[in-house]
Amino acid sequence: MGLRTPQQYIDSLKDGRTVYYRGERVPDVTTHPVIKKAVRHACLDFEMAENPEYRDLAVVTGEDGQPYSRYYKIPASTDDLLQRSRLIETATALGKTLVVLVKEIGTDALFALHRVARQVDQKYETDYHRRVEAFYRHCRDNDLAVSVAQTDVKGDRGLGPRDQPHPDYYTRIVERRPDGIVVRGAKIHTSCTTNVNELIVLPTRAMAEADADYAVSFAIPVDTPGLKLIASPYGGSPKNEFDAPLSAERKMMETITIFDDVFVPWERVFLAGEYDFAGPLALGFVEYHRFTAVSYKLPLVDALVGSALLMADLNGIARAAHVRDKLIRLISYAETLRALTEMAALRGRGDDPGIFAPDPLTTNMAKYHFAHGYHEALQHVQDIAGGMLVTGPGAEDFANPETGDLLRKYLGGRAGVDGEVRTRAMNMVSDLTTGDFGGYHAVLAIHAEGSLEAEKLMISRAYDGRRALEYAKKLAGIA
Ligand SMILES: Cc1cc2nc3c(=O)[nH]c(=O)nc-3n(C[C@H](O)[C@H](O)[C@H](O)COP(=O)(O)OP(=O)(O)OC[C@H]3O[C@@H](n4cnc5c(N)ncnc54)[C@H](O)[C@@H]3O)c2cc1C
Structure with a gap:
């Protein structure tokens, strides 16, 4: 089996996994009022594979002639990275700016594991690469959805694993x-x-010899005994399509993922004490995952530019000088991200046999550019839209004959734009930039796939300053 239907994916989640939501054990995630939204959102991935419009993008053919999800294609060239990026971008656009992620993040980890396991085997004569390969085939051939748990709870951020209060x-x-x-x-x-x-576990950071027991990587099915998932209720309140046209039916769940003395068979262990490879594995994952990140941010930045254009038009201010200035800034912001994302693939490298990677310098520049500029971009969109982003009426007020026509009359914009059209546009922008969904996007921008400082660190590590330094010396006549 190379591809699953959406229903097969849904059915596979009914396995007795241990999930808690607001203090209660969830008997079936597919019927839980909040989590089922995330399940439906993730179905997008399986629907795209069945849809003739997206089939070529979403599905590739293996050497044995069997089709499988493109997410599982191990990149071997710039073109593979560009196709992967387009798939991630298209899926996120269909998901109304919310990434699907049920295969993106897992394959990012699998690519990194392929690269690092080979190096660990060479140094320690271990058997990790064969195990990674077997697990990869299991996921690919069964079209599995896979999460990655890298970020530890970390306690005191200033201390390493062994020096923590516990x-x-x-x-x-x-x-x-x-x-x-x-x-x-x-x-x-x-x-x-x-x-x-399935859940892949990776180390968060580089480790010292004394931290060897923390240098651990493995994969387990989500119904493994001792694995306890405490789901975040953030963004879980009921919504309707009028008030929240993006997030009413779109959701991603996050969990606190507790390993309460979980047994992992050796066949599923990919690192166990080889502390000097914890850092390379953590960073190897991030190299792929930040490329995924900048790919899935593209629909979001398009939505910001489009929102500014839309609200400028509806509000009748499209020709105002300050609005044009803000639009130019937003366009530059979005298109710089797009250009850097493509450039990360074009500058990619294939140092490891059979596996290609995006350029770390350009990928981190792209991610940093996006994250650093995000709140300023929000400011421009909210400025152009106006305060009704957080003060507008509800769908029921338009449906009520006593108030509906009054609102259509008084909330209109430029000639030809009535109050309902303008409110619908305003609600889309409000969902995108304020409230729990807008707030989720804003924190995701800063922290997900690593914080701003983590990206800056990678930029400084990946940049080879010799050419610039030599040129400066030459200019100074001190070469
Ligand atoms: C919506 C969302 C989804 C996510 N999904 C996943 C996922 O699927 N899998 C996963 O593994 N992770 C995931 N992440 C985690 C993400 O990678 C982390 O949020 C990120 O790495 C920051 O870690 P943190 O949240 O613990 O913040 P912290 O690391 O606590 O950062 C807070 C501040 O402390 C600073 N800081 C931290 N350590 C130090 C130090 N030693 N010295 C000086 N300053 C320091 C940081 O730079 C930052 O300014 C997700 C995050 C979000 C918000």
Whole structure:
């Protein structure tokens, strides 16, 4: 089986997994009033594979002639990265600016594991690359949805794993058995875990020798005993399509992901104590995952530009000098991101046999450009739209004959734009830039796939300053 139907995906989630929502155990995530929204959103991925319009983008053919999801295609060239980026962008656009992520993040981790496992095997004569390959085939051939738990709860951010107030702020191996390892700890912000099949665990950071038990990577099915998922209720309140046209039916779930002495068989262990590879694995994942990130941000920045154009028109201010200035800034912001994303693929490299990677410098510049400029972009859109972003009437007020026509009359904009049209546009922009969905996007912009400082660190590491330095010396006549 290379591809699953949306229904097969939904049915696969009914496995008795341990999920809590607002203090209560969830018996079935596919029928839970909030989590089922995330399940439906994730179905997009499986629907695209069935839709003739997206089939070529979403599906590739393997060497055995069997079709499988393009997300699982190990990139071998710039073109593979560009196609992957387009798939992620298209899926997110169909998801009304919300990334689908149930295969994107898992394959980012699998690509990094392929690269790093080979290096670990070379140094320590371990068997990790074969295990990664077997797990990759299992996921690809069964068209599985996969989350990645990298971010540990971390406790005191200024301290390493072994110096924390208690030993479990970073996930660690607490027992090694002949048949596998036992793992304890908690990861946080883990996206989509409630509604995927498998969970890949990666180290958060570089480790020292004394942290060896924290240098651990593995994969487990989500119904594994001892794995407890506490789902965040953020953004879980009921919404209607009029007030929240983007987020009424779109949702991603995050969990606090607790490993309460979870047993992992050796076949699913990809790093166990080789501390000097914790950093390369953490960063290897980030190299792919930030490229995914900048790809899925493209519909969001398009939506910001489009919102500014739309509201400027409806409000009758499209020709005002300050509005044109803000539009130019927004266009530059969005198109710089698009150009850098493409450039990250064009500058990609294939240092490892059979696997291509986006250029880390350009990818991090793209992500930093996006994250750093996001709140300023929001400011321009909100400025052009006006205060009705947070003060408008509800759908019921337009439906009520006593108030509907009054609102259509008084809330209109330029000639030909009545109050209902303008309110609908305003509600879309409000959903995008304010409230829980706008707030989710704003925090996602700053923190997801690593904080601003993490991107700056990667830019400074990846930039080779020799050419610029030599040129400056030459200009100074001191070469
Ligand atoms: C919506 C969302 C979805 C996410 N999805 C996933 C996911 O699916 N899987 C996953 O693994 N992670 C996920 N993340 C986690 C994301 O990668 C982290 O939020 C990010 O790495 C920041 O970590 P943090 O939230 O613990 O913040 P912190 O690391 O606590 O950052 C807070 C501040 O502390 C600073 N800081 C941290 N450590 C130090 C230090 N040692 N010295 C100086 N300053 C420091 C940071 O630079 C930042 O300014 C997600 C996050 C969000 C918001």
